[in-house]
Amino acid sequence: MLLLLVLVLTVSPFLWQLSTSLKSLQEDIYTRTPSFLPQQPTLANYAEVAETIPVWSYAANSLVVAAIVVAGNAVGATIAGFALAKLRFRGAKLLLGLFLATLVLPGEVTIVSQYVTVRSLGLADTLLGVALPGAIGMLNVLLMRTAFQAIPREMDEAAIIDGATAWQRLRHIGLPNVRGMLSVVTIFAFIGAWDDFLWPLIVLTDPANYTLTVGLQYLNGTFSANPRLIAAGTMISFLPIMIVFAVLQRFFFKGVEEGAIKG
Amino acid sequence: MTHHRWFTPWLLVAPAAVWLFAFSVWPSINTLVLAFTNARPLGGEHFTGLANFGRALNDDQLADALVNSIVYMLVCLPLLTLLPLLIAILVEKKLPGIMFFRTAFYTPVVASAVVVALIWGWLLDDRGLVNGFAQWLGVIAAPVPFLTDRWLLLFSAISLTVWKGLGYYMIIYLSALGNVRRELHEAAAVDGAGPVRRFWSVTVPGVRNTMLLISVLVSVSALRVFSELYVLSNGTGGPGGRDMSLVMLIQLYSRGFTGHLGYASALSLVLLAVTIGPMLLLLRLNRKAA
Numbered sequence: 001m002l003l004l005l006v007l008v009l010t011v012s013p014f015l016w017q018l019s020t021s022l023k024s025l026q027e028d029i030y031t032r033t034p035s036f037l038p039q040q041p042t043l044a045n046y047a048e049v050a051e052t053i054p055v056w057s058y059a060a061n062s063l064v065v066a067a068i069v070v071a072g073n074a075v076g077a078t079i080a081g082f083a084l085a086k087l088r089f090r091g092a093k094l095l096l097g098l099f100l101a102t103l104v105l106p107g108e109v110t111i112v113s114q115y116v117t118v119r120s121l122g123l124a125d126t127l128l129g130v131a132l133p134g135a136i137g138m139l140n141v142l143l144m145r146t147a148f149q150a151i152p153r154e155m156d157e158a159a160i161i162d163g164a165t166a167w168q169r170l171r172h173i174g175l176p177n178v179r180g181m182l183s184v185v186t187i188f189a190f191i192g193a194w195d196d197f198l199w200p201l202i203v204l205t206d207p208a209n210y211t212l213t214v215g216l217q218y219l220n221g222t223f224s225a226n227p228r229l230i231a232a233g234t235m236i237s238f239l240p241i242m243i244v245f246a247v248l249q250r251f252f253f254k255g256v257e258e259g260a261i262k263g
Numbered sequence: 264m265t266h267h268r269w270f271t272p273w274l275l276v277a278p279a280a281v282w283l284f285a286f287s288v289w290p291s292i293n294t295l296v297l298a299f300t301n302a303r304p305l306g307g308e309h310f311t312g313l314a315n316f317g318r319a320l321n322d323d324q325l326a327d328a329l330v331n332s333i334v335y336m337l338v339c340l341p342l343l344t345l346l347p348l349l350i351a352i353l354v355e356k357k358l359p360g361i362m363f364f365r366t367a368f369y370t371p372v373v374a375s376a377v378v379v380a381l382i383w384g385w386l387l388d389d390r391g392l393v394n395g396f397a398q399w400l401g402v403i404a405a406p407v408p409f410l411t412d413r414w415l416l417l418f419s420a421i422s423l424t425v426w427k428g429l430g431y432y433m434i435i436y437l438s439a440l441g442n443v444r445r446e447l448h449e450a451a452a453v454d455g456a457g458p459v460r461r462f463w464s465v466t467v468p469g470v471r472n473t474m475l476l477i478s479v480l481v482s483v484s485a486l487r488v489f490s491e492l493y494v495l496s497n498g499t500g501g502p503g504g505r506d507m508s509l510v511m512l513i514q515l516y517s518r519g520f521t522g523h524l525g526y527a528s529a530l531s532l533v534l535l536a537v538t539i540g541p542m543l544l545l546l547r548l549n550r551k552a553a
Contacts, residue, residue, distance in 0.1 A: 003353055003364055010368050010429070016392060017382045030390040080279030089272035095280060102287040104542045106487050108510045109535045112517045112527040113293035114286065116302075136282040166267040166275075195375035197490045198510065202518055213377040220381060221497045227385050234378045245373045249366050253434075 014238070021045050021231035029227060045232040052223055054208070055236055058215035062194055062237075065131040065211060069193040072135030074186050078178070080136070081144025082170050086156060096145075102138045108198070115202050125209055130200045134193060140185045147181035148174055184255035187248055194241050212237045297528035304522050315529035324500075325530070328507045331492075332537065335421055335508070336485040342425045343481040344474060347432035352466065354433070355440050365437075369430040376427065380494035383423045384410065387495075416501045420491040427491075428484075432477050436470060443469035476548055482541040486534070489514065509534045 015036070022038040022045070023029055049055050083089070084096055114133055115124075123129030151173065159169050175182075197213040204210055207218060216233050223229075245252070298315055302308040319325055354365050371379060386392050387409035394406040409419045443466060451461045467474070489510040492500070500507040500515075507515070509530065516527035 006350055006353065007364060007367055010371055010426075013379075013382050013386060014370065014374075017385065020385065030395070034392060034395065076278040076282065079275040083272040083275035087267060087272040087275070089269070092272070095276065095283075098283055098288065099279075102283065104539075104546060105287070105291060106483065106534065106538050106542075108487050108489070108513060109531045109538075110287070110290035110294050112513060112524055112531055113290040113297055115517055116293060116297070116524060117285065117290060119304075133282075133286040136279050138279075138283060138287060141279050166271045170275075191373055195373075195377075197375065197377050197493075198514060202514060213375050216377055216381060217494055217498070220384070220494065227388070230381055231385065234381045238374050238378045241373055241375070242370065245369075246366065249362075249369075253362070253365065 017231045017234055017238075020228055021235050023228055025226075025228070045228040046236070049219070049229045049232045049236070052229060053215055053219050053233075055212075055215065055219075055233060057208075058210050058212045059236060059240075061127055061209065062212040064127050065196075065200070066190050066193040068128070068131035069134050070186050070189045072131075073137055073140050073189040074182065076136035077140035077144045077185060078175075078182065079170070080141045081146075082148050082174050084141070085145045085148035086151075086169065086174070087166060099138050099141055103142075111199065111202065114199075118203060124203060125205050126203075127209065127211075129203045130196075130211065131193070133199070134189075134196075137189065140189065143181055143185055144178065147178040151177045180251070180255040183248070183251040187245070187252050190244065191241060194237075294528045294531050297525055298532050300525045300528075302524040302528070304524065308525070311525065315526050318526060319529055319533060324504055324507055324512060325509075325533070327505045328509050328512055329533075329537070331417055331506060332486050332488075332509055334417060335424075335488055336482050338418075338421050339424060339428075339481050339485040340478060343428050343432055344478045346425070347429050347477070348436050348466075348470065348474070350429060351433045351436035351440055352462075355437060365434075368433060371427045372430040374427075376490035377494055379427050380420075380423060380491050383419070383426075384495055387419055410495055411502060413502050413505050416496060416506050417492075420488070420495050420506075423491045423495070424485070424488060428481070432481070435477060436473060439470045439473035440466070472548065476545070479541045479545045479548070483538050483545075486538050486541075509537070 019036055019038055020029060022041040022043070024038070024040050024042045024044060027039050084092060084099075118124060118129040118132065121129070121132075123132065155173050156169060159173055164172070195213065196211075197217070200211045200214050201217075204214060207215075210218060216230070216237060219233050220230055297308075299310060299312060300308045301311045301314070350368060354361055354368065388394070389406040389408070389410075393409070394403070397403045398406070407415065409415050447465050447469070448461060451465050456464065487510055488508045492506055492508050493511055493514075496506055500511055513527050513530045513534065516523045516530065
């Protein structure tokens, strides 16, 4: 019973928004006895929101940013995590210490100078400027290192005796054993990039370049539009991420059980 | 003894190391430097000593923001430390279909804070569902100004943060609950302890470390709040700009051509100063756990 109560509390706001987005202009959405189901469901609001703001190109912008961030983390954090966990080299300890130290610093503390850096690279008001700082997350490097460390030493030793190079060890021993963590890292990278608001809000100034979250606030703030349009906009942002998550949730919860988000 | 060429590890860590220095180490140093300058988006940057900090001392909006942050933290802390534990206990049982509930409860975490804030903005609108329903019930005569009153807006944002955080901390508790020994529960039940008693004497001590970890995480993220307040107040910071958070002020001063990056950096150091306490506690906990 309690389960159902919590379910209603968590899910109904989304359903209410979905319902609002499907209600036609003729239907009174302000009535005190509102109906949960639209009387005549219509997709007109989705078409109209696209006329008010370029919502589809905002979605494409968000997708571009998310793709760069996912690819960067999948590659960059994986190879660095492997080197830190499995190869010995001078300075490894120091580097590891620095990676750990960055975790104490909330991202918002350095966001101003982050912006100064991105601007001096000539990337202010570009999607690349939005994606770049998060393209290799320090936490992800550490998570991947933890995953590689869990692989038994004997497997590496056997491979070394067989004359395997570092690269072959990464491909044939490392990667197959860190799939769980890699999926958690990439899912989180995607969700994080898709949902991010503060950083793109600072970097992007031209409304043509907005990502979906910034664009939605722009719609909300500038056009003080009718709630049906905002509802349609939020659904355009929410449904893709919900679908991605619903499809991948098995990997996610499995990775979490292996202890991925404890730190 | 090594089994690879000396430069192979460096080749592999190089990208991450470049990112570490370009987007973590350097910005940290630069924040410290900028805080003592009058840097602006366009044009010069001069050393101004403690001027930014002097300005901060007399900044009424900053004083409001600090009060808001403390209220935010004090309300979030108990709610987000306890409620997710109760929910985790609910979904811990291996019932058929329990994965559906876990996923559903996690949904608000997956959604962007902007999406969630827009949804709540509509729910709490003067003519929205909550006010409409309460008026229909006759509980209130006139709409409650959830989004236009200084304190109500703050508490609306807090409840939104709590609602969005439940699933996140639920998952962390869930992995901790797996380590609480089932025999202890059974032994306590045999001794006649009811569910409430067992919760306080078996479950809570069993997840004590996780609870500490979560209370630190909750505190730090409450101090860092941005999107909820920004979207609910439409970027204005509420009536008279009194519902600003620290991060909103940082954003306000760093944006656009009229920004004041030096002052924004000084505010960043203020944010660091208030979050460092809980953060250091977190590091100590981590060291203990390791």
